[in-house]
Amino acid sequence: MGGMATNTVGVPRQQGRPRIRPEGEPGASWGLAWLLVVTGAAGLLASWVITLDKFLLLEDPDFKPACSLNPVVSCGSVMQSEQASAFGFPNPMLGLAGYAVVVCVGAGLLAGARYGGWFWLGLNAGTLFGTGFCAWLMVQSLYEINALCLWCCLAWVATLLMFWAVTARNVRTGDLPAPGPLRALFADFAWAPPALHLGVIGMLVLTRWWDFWTG
Template sequence: MRRAGSGPALAVLLVLTGAAGLLASWVITIDEFKLLKNPAFVPGCSLNPVVSCGSVMKSAQASVFGFPNPMLGLVAYAAVICVGMSLLAGAEFAGWYWLTFGAGCLFGIGFVSWLQFQSLYRINALCLWCCLAWAATILLFWYVTSFVVRAGFLPAPGPVKNFLAEFTWVLPVLHIGVVGMLILTRWWDFWTS
C-alpha cells in the first residue's frame, strides 16, 4: 500500500493547530475543576453577558458525552500534535492512516459545528477559549482534507485537486468568516449598543 508524508507546511500547521486546541482545552479543563470546587467561581474569560465562559461551562452541552468536552480535546489535539511532529521527523503514513486521521478531523468539524450552533442559539453565550478551539479545528479539517484529496487517498475530480493545490486557504477563510458573521449578526444589538 502506498504511503505518504507531507511537506513541512502541513506538519507545522498540525503542530500549531494542535497546540492551540490543546491550550484551549487545558484552560477550560482547569476552569471546569475550579467550578466544581466552587460553584460561584467566575472564569477569567467571562467578560460580559455574551462572552461568558461560565455560562457555556455550566450548560448541558458542555458535557455531551458524560464528561467535560475539553477532556476530549486534551486527547484529540495531543494526537494532532503527535502526527505533526511525526511528519516533521519524516514519517510517512499509509492511506488507511490518512483516511482515519481525516475521519477524525471530520468528526471534529462536525462536533465543533454543533457546539457553535448550541453556543449561538441555545446557550446564548460565547467562550473565547472555545472560539480558539473552533478556529484550530476549522483550519485542521480543511488542510487535512485537502492533503488527503491531493495525495489521492480520497478520490476527487482533477479540477477539485487543482483547486485544492492552489486555493486550499480559501476554504478555512470562508468557513471562519461565515462563523464570524453568524456571531456578529446573532449579537448585533449587543455589539452596537
Template sequence: MTAAEEREPFPRGLPWLLLVGGGIGLLAAFVLTVERFALAEDSAYIPTCSVNPVLSCGSVMTTAQAAVFGFPNPLLGIAGFAVVAATGAALLAGGRLAGWYWAGLQLGATAGAVFVHWLIGQSLYRIGALCPYCMIVWAVTVPIFWYVTLRNLDRRWPRHPAVAALVRLHSVPLALWFAVLVALVLLRFGPEL
C-alpha cells in the same frame, strides 16, 4: 525535499499546522478543563474567560451541551489535539504515516469539525453565550479539518480537476468559512460584544 514530500500538496505547511494548531487546541482544551473543574468545586467561581454576559465561559460550561457524553467536552479536545500535535511533530521529524493512519486522522478531524459546528450552533442559538477558549478551539479545528481533508483528497484523486482546484485555491474556501462564522457571531450578538 524528498519524492514523498513533493507528492504532498502542503509538504511543510500541513505538519506545522498540525503541530501548532494541535498545540493551541490542546492548551485551550486543557485550560477549559481546569476551569471546568474549578467551577465544579466552587459554584461561585468565575472562570478567567468570563468577560461579559456574551463572552462567558461560565455560562457555557454549566449547560448540558458542555458535557454531551457525560464528561466535560474539553477532555475530548485534550485527547484529540494531543494526537494532532504529535502527528505534526512526527511529520516534521521526517516520519511517513500509513494510509490507515491518515484515514483515522481524517475520521477524527471530521468528527471534531462536525462536533465543533454543532457546538457553535448551540452557543449562538440555544445557550446565547460564547466561550473565548471554545472559540480558539473552533479557530484551530476548521483549518486542521480543511487541510487534512485536502491532503487526503489529493492523495486519493491526485489528477482530479476539482481536487486540484481546491488545493490550488485552498485559502479561499477557508477564508469564506471563517467569514461565515464571524458573520453568524456578529449577526447574533453584534453590539453586545
C-alpha cells in the same frame, strides 16, 4: 517498443499520470506538519484551560473564569451548560486526547515520518468528527446557551483549520478520491475553503449579537 516512451538519453520513461509525491516524504509537507503542531497545540491549550476552569467551577459554583468578560463573552455560562458534557463527561477531555494526537502526528512529520493512506484517511475522519462536533457546539452557544466561550472559539478555529488542511492533502495526493476540478481547487486555492468557513462563523457571531457589538 509499443507504448513505452524514452527520454533524451534513451532510458524508458513511464507514460500516464505523473507520480504524486507522498506528503510523508522528508521536505514534502513542512507546512502541513507545522500547521498540525500549531493548531493541535492551540486546541490542547484551550482544552486544558477549560478543564481546569471546569474543576474550579465544580469546587466553587461562584468561581468566575477569567474569560467571562460580559453577558455575551461568558465562558462560565457555557461551561455550566448541559451541552458542555455532551457525552456524559466534560467535552474538553475529548480535546485533551484528540489534539494531543494531532500534535504527535505533526511532530512525526517534522521528524521525517511517513504515514500510509489509511492513516491519513483516519486522521481526516477524526478531524471531520471534530469539525462537526464544533459546529454543533457553535449552534448551541449562539442559539441555546446565548453566550460565547473564547477558549471554545479557539478550539473551533484550530479544528476546522486542521480538518481542511488534512482534507486538502488527501485530495491532492489521491488518498481521498475527488474529481479533477476539486483536486485543482485544493492544489491552487487550498486556503479558500477554511477562509470561507471562518467567514461564515464570523458572520453568524456578528449578526447574532449585532445590537450588543454595535451598542
